[in-house]
Amino acid sequence: MTTYIKQRNEIYNEYLNFNDNTDYKSKISKTHSFNLVSANLFNFLPEIDFNQHHNLFNEITLHNRLTHFEQVHKEALDYVTTENLSMDTLKMLKEQPCVISSFHFGSYRLLNAFLTKNKIPYTAVCPKAILEKEEEMFRENLFSNKDAKFIELESPALGLKIIKELKNGRNVFLYFNGFRGALKGRTSEDEKISFLNKEIYVKKGVAHLANVAKVPLITTIAYRKSIDDIRLHFFDPIMPNFEKNKEEYALEATKLAYDRFSDFLKKYPGQWESWLYLHKQVESNEQLILTNQISNEILGRRFSFNTKRYGIFKILEDSFLFDRFSYITFPIDKDLHEYLEKVSEDNNFPIETKIQKHTLEELYSNQVLVFA
Numbered sequence: 001m002t003t004y005i006k007q008r009n010e011i012y013n014e015y016l017n018f019n020d021n022t023d024y025k026s027k028i029s030k031t032h033s034f035n036l037v038s039a040n041l042f043n044f045l046p047e048i049d050f051n052q053h054h055n056l057f058n059e060i061t062l063h064n065r066l067t068h069f070e071q072v073h074k075e076a077l078d079y080v081t082t083e084n085l086s087m088d089t090l091k092m093l094k095e096q097p098c099v100i101s102s103f104h105f106g107s108y109r110l111l112n113a114f115l116t117k118n119k120i121p122y123t124a125v126c127p128k129a130i131l132e133k134e135e136e137m138f139r140e141n142l143f144s145n146k147d148a149k150f151i152e153l154e155s156p157a158l159g160l161k162i163i164k165e166l167k168n169g170r171n172v173f174l175y176f177n178g179f180r181g182a183l184k185g186r187t188s189e190d191e192k193i194s195f196l197n198k199e200i201y202v203k204k205g206v207a208h209l210a211n212v213a214k215v216p217l218i219t220t221i222a223y224r225k226s227i228d229d230i231r232l233h234f235f236d237p238i239m240p241n242f243e244k245n246k247e248e249y250a251l252e253a254t255k256l257a258y259d260r261f262s263d264f265l266k267k268y269p270g271q272w273e274s275w276l277y278l279h280k281q282v283e284s285n286e287q288l289i290l291t292n293q294i295s296n297e298i299l300g301r302r303f304s305f306n307t308k309r310y311g312i313f314k315i316l317e318d319s320f321l322f323d324r325f326s327y328i329t330f331p332i333d334k335d336l337h338e339y340l341e342k343v344s345e346d347n348n349f350p351i352e353t354k355i356q357k358h359t360l361e362e363l364y365s366n367q368v369l370v371f372a
Contacts, residue, residue, distance in 0.1 A: 002075065004073045004075040004076070007069065008066065008069065008070075008227070009227075011062065011065050011066060011069060012062065012066075012227050015058060015059070015061070015062040018058045019055050019058055020055065024054070024058070025054045028054060028057060028058075029054070029307070029311065030311075030312065030313050030314070030341075031313055032313045032315060032320075032322075033057075033276060034053075034054070034057050034311070034313075035311035035313055035322045035324065036276065036277075036279055036322075037053070037056070037057050037060065037275045037276060038050070038053045038057070038311065038324055039279065039322070039324035039325075039327055040275045040278045040279060040282075041053055041056060041269070041275065042308075042309075042324045042325065043197065043198050043282070043324070043325075043327075044195070044196040044197050044198050044278070045196060045197065045266070045269055046197055048269065050307070050308040055270075056269060056270045056275075058270075059270030059271070060270055060271075060272070060273060060275055060276065062270075063106060063107070063224070063270065063271045063273070064273055066107060066224075067106075067107050067108060067109055067110075067273075068109075070107050070109070070110060071109040071110070071112075071113065071137070071141055072137060072140075072141050074113065074141070076107070076110060076113070076230070077110065077113055077114065077117060079228050079229065079230050080110060080114065080222075080230045080231070080232050081229070081230070081231055081232070082114075082231075082232045082233075082234065083231050083232065083233040083234065084233055084234045084235065084236070085232075085234040086234075089218065089234055089236075089237060090118070092216055092218070092237065093115075093118075093120045093171065093218065094118070094119070094120055096169075096215070096216075097165075097166040097167075097168075097169050097170055097171055097172070097213070097215050098171050098172075098210075098215050098216045098217070098218050098237070099162075099166070099171070099172055099174075099206060099209060099210040099213070099215060099216070099217045099218070100115070100122060100171050100172070100173045100174075100218050100219075100220070101173070101174055101175065101176045101206050101217065101218070101219050101220075101257070102173075102175060102176065102219065102220050102221055102222070103175065103176055103177050103221055103261055103272070103274070104175060104177060104272065104273040104274050105221045105222065105223060105261070105264070105265070105268075105271050105272050105273070105274075106221060106222045106223035106224050106230070106231075106268070106271045107222045107223075107224065107230050108175075108221075108222050108273075109222075110222050110230060110232065111173075111220055111222055111232060112124070112138075112143075112173065113141065114232055115171075115173070116143055120171060121147060121170050121171060122149075122170060122171040122172065122173045123149040123150065123151060123162075123165045123170050123171070123172050123173070124138065124149070124150050124151070124172075124173050124174070125150075125151045125152075125153055125158075125162065125172065125173065125174035126138075126150055126151075126152065126153060127152070127153045127154065128152045128153070128154055131150055131152065135150070138150075149165070149170070151165070151172075153174075159205070159209055159212075162174075162209050162213075163209065163212065163213045166209075166213040166215050167213065172209075174206060176206055176219065176254075176257055176258075176261075177202075177274050189203070189204075190202060190203055191204055191251055191254070192283075193251075193254065193255050193258060195258055195262065196262055196265070196266070198282065199282075199283070200278070200281040200282055201281045201282075201283070202254055202258065202281065203254075204247075204250035204251055204253075204254045205250075206254070206257075207238070207249070207250040207251075207253035207254045207257070208246065208247075208249075208250035210238070210240060210253075211240045211241065211246060211249050211250060211253070212246065213240075214240045214242075215240065216237040216238065216239055216240070217237065217238040217239075217240075217253060217257075218234065218235075218237050218238075219234075219235045219238070219257050219260065219261075220232060220233060220234050220235065221233050221261060221264055223264055223268050223271055224268070224271065233264070235257075235260050238253050238256060238257070279327055282327060284326060284327045284328060302371070303343060303364075303369040303370065303371060304343060304344075304369070304370060304371075305340055305343040305344035305368070305369065306367050306368055306369065306370045307344060308324075309323065309324055309325055309367060309368075310322060310323055310324065310368050311324065312332075312337060312340050312341060312344070314337070318331065319331070319332050319333065319334060319336070319337035320332060321336075321340065321368065336359065340368070343369065
């Protein structure tokens, strides 16, 4: 057994140990990250039962760890099988400039290693923070010798720099769904598209630049069928179209890329890192806080915390109640946090507490508390 296999299996076995682990579930349920991921799963893939959200969160962590582990082990490419990579597409990548784009899915950085192995030159677009932290690793593992070229995502005139690289005959690689730390919120140029069970705001820049530069847009994903079976799937190239309006083309090409990707996402939901920050592309559903009086008879009933819809967590010393349905976060005081935590752990915990009655009425009216 090679060192690579041994270390990879250790990561995988640690993941298996956490699956369906009660202590693990209890711990992550109180984190901000889990509640955001759960909200995104709740909204975009409602067919997945809430009880599976903890294991999926664990799986997202697994694939993130494997991705960063595999990027420095060239042996990982021995377990990669390409799908739908025609000779024409491979020739296109080698002999003419293309925009290459992917999603943060599965072992997404193995695509860079694949390009290097096949002597396909490319320039990578990366946020400054990632370059400062990982540029040396990129140069050593994900580029051919002395062929590493980068463009900072935050660069002035980013589009012009990308087009210049393409005009000089180099491929340009960047991610369709952006970078976790670089998503600063929506802009007026973002477009809303249907995605899975909801709508998201997307940036059309990737498709727009390919069309303006008159080069093919080649989208790919790297996903795992199993721990030792990694697939690098190439979608059919999206060719530039000079007859269509540029904005119309960019939107249609972007929709097509997300539609193609969604088929794999439904099958392997635990492999998408972007569940951690997809909420930045979503319009919050602002809701009125309902308040109805509750009778003494209701006060005598047993209640439970509605864990499927709501989560509670702390950031430093501050406590919050989070509505997965609307993506709204409510600051709560220490006493209410303590009360909700006890109710979530014990369905027989009495509703009569030092919590004021009007607060209990809000919790009941907004289904934070439901009959046990």
